[in-house]
Amino acid sequence: MKKLRKVCMCFLLVISLCFIQSDFVFAYNQPSAASYDFECSEIKVLSDTIREENIFKIKASFNYYAKNNGYWYQPSDQWVTCTDCGGSGNKQCPSCNGSGGVWDKDDIPCNAPGQPRCQSSCDGWDYQCTQCGHFQTSNRGQRNYCAHVYTAHQKRIGRCSCETGETKDVWLTCPSCNGSGTISCPSCGGSGGHYETPPMQWIPPTRPSSGTTRIDFLVDGKIISSKDVEIQINKETVNSSWEVWGTINVEAELNAGENIGIKNVEAHINWDYRNREINTSNNSKSTNINVIPATNLQVEMIEPNASYPTDTDVITTYRIINQDDIGALNIRPKHNLTAIFKALNSTTNDVISTSKVEGIVIPEQGTNIVYFKWHVPKEYREDTIKLQCEINTTKGVNETNYSDNIVVNSNDVENGDISSTPDTKLELQPPSSFDRSLQAPFESDLTYAAWEEWKWEKDWYVKKTNSASLSATANITVDVHGGYTANNTTTGKQITRSGYGVNSKVIADKITTNSKMVTDVQRCYALFKEFNYTLKYGNYRTLEPTYQNANQTTYEFYKNDASFDKCRVHFIPVWVPDGKYSISYKVSDYWTPAGMVSYYATDYIIIDGSMYNDWNTVRGGS
Incomplete structure (x- = not known):
């Protein structure tokens, strides 16, 4: 119990x-x-x-x-205590009243005058009745008479030393209790009590x-x-x-x-x-x-905000959707959700690049991004490229429908080769396509990009935000080998004439929270007034990176074979009208999961006349 x-x-x-x-x-x-x-x-x-x-x-x-x-x-047996002995099992000896015996005292020396000489070790004897304990004394008379016959019930006890004459007390043990003073209680036989069994009880x-x-x-x-x-x-x-x-x-x-x-x-x-x-x-x-199944995953490409130049590292991003009215499922690392990316030739379907991401996590009714950094080959010459992403290839996530786990898109491809403008030639009038009213572009589509993605930390979802930004400064100077140069005292800008050359220096600064998630800044283009600031190949000039560290790149014109000493110079057409001559510089191909980040920087010099103002024609005389 x-x-x-x-x-x-x-x-x-x-x-x-x-x-x-x-x-x-x-x-x-x-x-x-x-x-x-x-x-x-x-x-x-x-x-x-x-x-x-x-x-x-x-x-x-x-x-x-x-x-x-x-x-x-049935209650337990109960103990009953003996009342005669109080539970001890013993009683006081009545023969000695509990003392266990007596001391026999004698004050008469055995060798005192008038006493007989000792015939043995003692001069006298005491005789004790073994029945009642009374004494009879030899030599000096009797005392403590009793009714018993002494000859039958007596024992001799020596009393003193004859040599010294000293008296000696003798202890006489009670024979009834053998000196203990107690005897066994006859009512309980010495047990002190006994057990009794009580009657049965009805519960x-x-x-x-x-x-x-x-x-x-x-x-x-x-x-x-x-x-x-x-x-x-x-x-x-x-x-x-x-x-x-x-x-x-x-x-x-x-x-x-x-x-x-x-x-x-x-x-x-x-x-x-x-x-x-x-x-x-x-x-x-x-x-x-x-x-x-509790979900139906879907995947969609986040459309790039720019074309893919050849010979360039780019990033393609997809959004995986875990939102469905049918239920809810937290996709965790144990599901091993995968995404496989392929870039294919749009004509032949040959695989150009492929990569795989594993362990994608998405909270229930949520989305997450997955992105792939890859390189567009330099020799690729198609106008578009096919992009494919397939998710949940291992079927680690149970779904109601697997048919929408793949998406195929395409994106434009542009020539990433180094672009140079044609050499200037003698043209006194601008071409008919020239638009005098156009201003140099200075606003970029995307100078700052941020993206969010879910990560798995300490057994739960954590949303991580990362970002990247780009800025640049540009500076135009008149080529040292040019002709006329002056300074505008109001603006501080240099003055030159059309037909001469200018140099450029662009400094690009990038910032990112995670350099592994982005590419480098890979290009800088110079767009010119005489070509209506277009980015058509052959109408702009690609700048060369002349200095680079982790966060900053310096760009300048490639060396011009048409210049006197192959210096980094761009020649202004003679027909360019007087006034501001602005060059717009596009720093670009800084790819992130949120798109391509770029930045426009602009600078100008002032045109005052043409190079012909510095030349005179003299007719020879006879």
Whole structure:
């Protein structure tokens, strides 16, 4: 019984209704007066559709029964103390009144005058009655007479030393108690008392009280939910026993868990202690559920904001969508969601570049990006390139539809070769295509880019934000080998004439939160007034990087073979009109997952006349 009570205290299954009067029932292995039973009678799934790792509802019904019987109880034997000895088992010796004997005293020396000489070791003897303990003394008369015959009941006891004449007291031990002073109590034989068996007692039945029990819900044998349920007595009857019974209905929300397909769902009641019940085999019910996928992944390309130049590192970005009305699924590293990228020749379908990303994570009802850094070959000459991305290739994520896991797009390709403008020639009038009203472009499409992506840290999702930005400054100076040069005292800008050359220096500065996610700044173009600032190949000049570190690049004109000493110079056509001559510089091909970042920088000089103003024609004379 003590073991049973300890179990009830240690666990939440405190079923009071089955333990009434249990101290008496189990104390001496008597038959149990209390019995009970729990039965799981029904289990029913309430959700119409059950999806992977999603919540579904379930209902279970349980019956209970408990009975307390009346019974005869045998109390333990009781100890009865002997009243004659007070429980000690001994009494005081009456012969010596508990003293155990007496001291015999004599104050007459044995060698005193008038006394006979000692004939042995002592000059006199005391005789003690062995029946009553009284004494008779030799040589000096008698004392302490008794009615017994001394010759038959006496013993001789030496009294003193004849040589010294000293007196000596002698201890006379009581023979009745052998000197202990006590004798065994005749009423209890020395035991001090005895055990008596009390009569049997009738214990009437008592009402089982309410309590709690534990109910478990399991999916494929794993406990998903447990709850303690209060037992409310619904019905009862009292005869020779006291019986109670009733029904418990419990609803629960369970997680369907990982994986799809048929799964077993069980309901248990009082499972750990079912072997103490009347029926040990009716504590559970089970049913099957069909778990279906909880998501349908989709992938889409984030359209690039620029063409892909040949011989350039670029980044192609895709968005994976985990949003669907059918359910919700947290895609974690264990799903090993993959994305495979391919760049293909748009004509031949030959693979130009391929790469793979694994372990993509996406929270339920969310999206995440995946991006690929790759190189457009220098020799590629098609106008477009085919781009393909396929996700969930290993089917680590269960989906309702796998057909939309691949997307194929294309993007324009432009010539990334070094562009140079044609040499100037004698033209006194601008070409008909020249637009005098055009201003140098100075606003870039994207100078700052930011992107967000989900990462998995410390067993949960963390949204990371990264960014990249670009800026540049430009400076135009008149070539040192040119002709006329002056300075405008108001603006500080240099003045020259059309037909002469200018130099340029552009300094580009980049900033990023993660250099591994972006490319380098790969190009700088110079756009000219005489070509209406167009980026058509042959109408602009590619600048050469002459200095570069992690965050900064300096660009200048490539060396001009048409110049006097192959210096880094651009010649202004003679027909360019007076006024501001602006050059626009586009620093570009700084690719990020959010697109291509670029920056326009502009500078100008002032045109005042043409090179012909510095030349005179002299007719020769005779």
